[in-house]
Structures are given as structure tokens and as C-alpha cells.
Amino acid sequence: MATMKDIARIAKVSTSTVSHVVNNSRFVSDEIREKVLAVVKQLDYKSSALARSLKMKETKTIGMLVTTSDNPFFAEIVANVEHYCNQHHYNLFLCNTNDDPQRLEQCVQTLMQKQVDGLLLMCTESHFQAKLFKLTIPCVIMDWWPAELSADRIFENSELGGYIATKTLIEYNHKDIAIITGDLNKPLAQNRLNGYKKALLEYNLTVRDEWIIESHFNFDGGIAGMEKLLKLRERPTAVFACSDTIAVGAYQVAWQQGLSIPQDISIIGYDDIKLAQYIAPPLTTIHQPKATLAKVAVTQLLHRIKNPAENYRTLRLNPTLVIRQSVKKLSD
Structure with missing residues (x-):
């Protein structure tokens, strides 16, 4: 697999110049840029997202823990969350806890090992034993979480x-x-x-x-x-x-x-x-307001990732009535 050093050697430029061209991180003359890009194409070079993330100390990924059942509500929330993650060029790792406290703990560990930049938490495990999760990354609770946790929270009234x-x-x-x-x-x-x-x-x-x-x-x-x-x-x-x-x-x-x-x-x-x-x-x-809940949660988590020292926020969304045909008006 080709590396930046290979490109630099063939293009007869420094490795840092290749990095600036590939990552568009600094001005490089058009002549040098075209020369480097020609070698990039020749070698079919693919930059390493992992290497870049380790260098930048971010992975552009968000983890989401969600209770799943046969309730389509969760699927609709997740679809909206993924949509807003994509808008911000983040990938979403989804873990279904299946209302199982033990699985919830396993999912937390899995997402931490994947070095996600932040966590969205939407779990309702009622038999969860409140214990201190040593979560050292930004978190946003989306309405439901079974234990006390220092995090931003967005909930529906x-x-x-x-x-x-x-x-x-x-x-x-x-x-x-x-x-x-x-x-x-x-x-x-x-x-x-x-x-x-x-x-x-x-x-x-x-x-x-x-x-x-x-x-x-x-x-x-x-x-x-x-x-x-x-x-x-x-x-x-x-x-x-x-x-x-x-x-x-x-x-x-x-x-x-x-x-x-x-x-x-x-x-x-x-x-x-x-x-x-x-x-x-x-x-x-x-x-x-499922779309609003998802949008606000993703936006707040990304803000928290960039501003970890700010005070935690609690936001409340109000529900509304949708009238259809399943309720009959009785006579007085």
C-alpha cells in the first residue's frame, strides 16, 4: 500500500508537502499540487482515516446507545440522528441494548474502545443498577437514562x-x-x-x-x-x-x-x-418532536465535544396533539 513517503519520493517533494496537498491544510503552488496529485492517482493512494484521527485526536464518530423493542419510535429517532450526523460529516455507531442492563454495560465498553468522540444515550433499562460509569467523553442524554450522570440532557415534557x-x-x-x-x-x-x-x-x-x-x-x-x-x-x-x-x-x-x-x-x-x-x-x-429531538441532541453533542468545559445544559421539548379519527365525542 502506497504511503506519503512513496509519493514524496516519486514527486521529489517533502513528505509534509504531500500531507498539505492531500489534506488541503496549507497553500501549495498549483504546479507542485498537480505534480503530487498525479503521483497520488498513479499509486492509487488512499489516506488513512485511522492515522489522521489518531493525529487529530478525533475519529469523527458518535456512539449511540438505544433501548430497542418492537417500538418503531426508536427506529424513527435513530434515522433522524443518523441524518443529522451525516450533515456534520460524522459517522454513527449504534448499539442496541435490548432492555438488558448487562448488555448496556458491554455496549458502553465497546463504544469507548472504538474511541468515539461522544455518546448519545437513550436507554430505559429499569433494573439497571446505578453505578458510576467513568465516561470521560462528552455525552448527551436523550430523554432516558437509568442512572445519574454529568451530561447535557434533552427531554420531552x-x-x-x-x-x-x-x-x-x-x-x-x-x-x-x-x-x-x-x-x-x-x-x-x-x-x-x-x-x-x-x-x-x-x-x-x-x-x-x-x-x-x-x-x-x-x-x-x-x-x-x-x-x-x-x-x-x-x-x-x-x-x-x-x-x-x-x-x-x-x-x-x-x-x-x-x-x-x-x-x-x-x-x-x-x-x-x-x-x-x-x-x-x-x-x-x-x-x-422526534426530528427536533435528534437535531438538538446531535448539535448539542458536537458543541460539547468542542466546548467540554461549559456548564451542562438541560433542554425541554413540548409535545403536541394530533387529532385523527380514533376518539368519539360523546353527547353531553
């Missing part, structure tokens, strides 16, 4: 989202409103439940324990939660599904039991994944 979802059902004249949550050991699930309770109490509606169904943020979680609700003697007229995947599972159970949405039961979801607009009927849901 999930309590507000839970409040908006429940308030919407109330404004459609529903008073008997159930909720199917994710694992309540996860702050995200607890926050959405808090928003649900806040809206009910604000409108002087009873918070009924039997209508609070703890489940998981996936399709199976929606199936299990909806089955529990429909076995109750007193059924709710509306359900707040704390993720769109939960809502899709709930749709499946309603269909299996001969119920029509929203004529027999109304459902509102959370996340506004792309699938939400294509199921029948299209799902009314709470929109998370």
Missing part, C-alpha cells in the same frame, strides 16, 4: 403530554377514562401517568385504580393491557395508551372482541409514529 391526552378525552365528554402505561419503574411512564391523574383531578373526575393498567411500551403490552380492561365489569369509554405501540395492541384486542373504534371505545396514543396515520381508524395521538 411527558407529564404535559399525558395531561394533554387525558384532557382531550375529557373535552370529548369522556368521564370513564382508563390508561395503559409502560413499566412504572421508568420515569417516562410515571410522568405520563402523573399527567393523566392531573387532568382527571382538574376536572373533578375520580382516579380509579382498576383503570390504571401497568404494562409495557410495545405491541404485546397493549394487547395484555386491553385484555385486562375489557375483562372488568365496568368498562371505560376511552383509553389513553401511553405509546402508539400500546394503542396498536389495544386495537387488535378491540377487533378480536368485536368492538369498533371509536364507536364502542375511544383510544388515544402517544409518540405519533408513522404507522399511527395508516391504521384504521387513524390514531389520534400525542406528537413527540
Whole structure:
């Protein structure tokens, strides 16, 4: 494999001149530049990204740790993160933790060994034992991380989202409103439940324990939660599904039991994944600003890489309501 020394020898210039031409790091006369580039082409020289990264003490790579399930929400976030990394000429190393605390620790070690310039963290492992990760590189937490960590954080106001979802059902004249949550050991699930309770109490509606169904943020979680609700003697007229995947599972159970949405039961979801607009009927849901979350996270991480001594920042993004056809307005 050709080296800069080979090019310098054939072109009869110094190695530093070859480096300046290849990396465009300093002015070189057109005559010398053309001479060097001709030899570069002749030898089919490819510069070593690894050698350059070791010299510059950067690899132009970002690591991302993300919990994966069958929730398309994560896939949409990752796609947006990769898009913004590419815009800044960074490569993304993705590690899926599969909601496994042991795998999470292994992934951290793997990314550190790859010498990534920074880390994006989006993990919800509820049984994670909070221990001090000696992360000496810049990090940005994207909403979820199971332990205390000195890092920038960007999170979605999930309590507000839970409040908006429940308030919407109330404004459609529903008073008997159930909720199917994710694992309540996860702050995200607890926050959405808090928003649900806040809206009910604000409108002087009873918070009924039997209508609070703890489940998981996936399709199976929606199936299990909806089955529990429909076995109750007193059924709710509306359900707040704390993720769109939960809502899709709930749709499946309603269909299996001969119920029509929203004529027999109304459902509102959370996340506004792309699938939400294509199921029948299209799902009314709470929109998370996924593209904005990804863009701000990447931008803040790159800023942190260049400015490691600045104070850590916490940024909050607010969700919004997307009205479709899965909620029926009851008569007064």
C-alpha cells in the first residue's frame, strides 16, 4: 500500500508537502499540487482515516446507545440522528441494548474502545443498577437514562403530554377514562401517568385504580393491557395508551372482541409514529418532536465535544396533539 513517503519520493517533494496537498491544510503552488496529485492517482493512494484521527485526536464518530423493542419510535429517532450526523460529516455507531442492563454495560465498553468522540444515550433499562460509569467523553442524554450522570440532557415534557391526552378525552365528554402505561419503574411512564391523574383531578373526575393498567411500551403490552380492561365489569369509554405501540395492541384486542373504534371505545396514543396515520381508524395521538429531538441532541453533542468545559445544559421539548379519527365525542 502506497504511503506519503512513496509519493514524496516519486514527486521529489517533502513528505509534509504531500500531507498539505492531500489534506488541503496549507497553500501549495498549483504546479507542485498537480505534480503530487498525479503521483497520488498513479499509486492509487488512499489516506488513512485511522492515522489522521489518531493525529487529530478525533475519529469523527458518535456512539449511540438505544433501548430497542418492537417500538418503531426508536427506529424513527435513530434515522433522524443518523441524518443529522451525516450533515456534520460524522459517522454513527449504534448499539442496541435490548432492555438488558448487562448488555448496556458491554455496549458502553465497546463504544469507548472504538474511541468515539461522544455518546448519545437513550436507554430505559429499569433494573439497571446505578453505578458510576467513568465516561470521560462528552455525552448527551436523550430523554432516558437509568442512572445519574454529568451530561447535557434533552427531554420531552411527558407529564404535559399525558395531561394533554387525558384532557382531550375529557373535552370529548369522556368521564370513564382508563390508561395503559409502560413499566412504572421508568420515569417516562410515571410522568405520563402523573399527567393523566392531573387532568382527571382538574376536572373533578375520580382516579380509579382498576383503570390504571401497568404494562409495557410495545405491541404485546397493549394487547395484555386491553385484555385486562375489557375483562372488568365496568368498562371505560376511552383509553389513553401511553405509546402508539400500546394503542396498536389495544386495537387488535378491540377487533378480536368485536368492538369498533371509536364507536364502542375511544383510544388515544402517544409518540405519533408513522404507522399511527395508516391504521384504521387513524390514531389520534400525542406528537413527540422526534426530528427536533435528534437535531438538538446531535448539535448539542458536537458543541460539547468542542466546548467540554461549559456548564451542562438541560433542554425541554413540548409535545403536541394530533387529532385523527380514533376518539368519539360523546353527547353531553
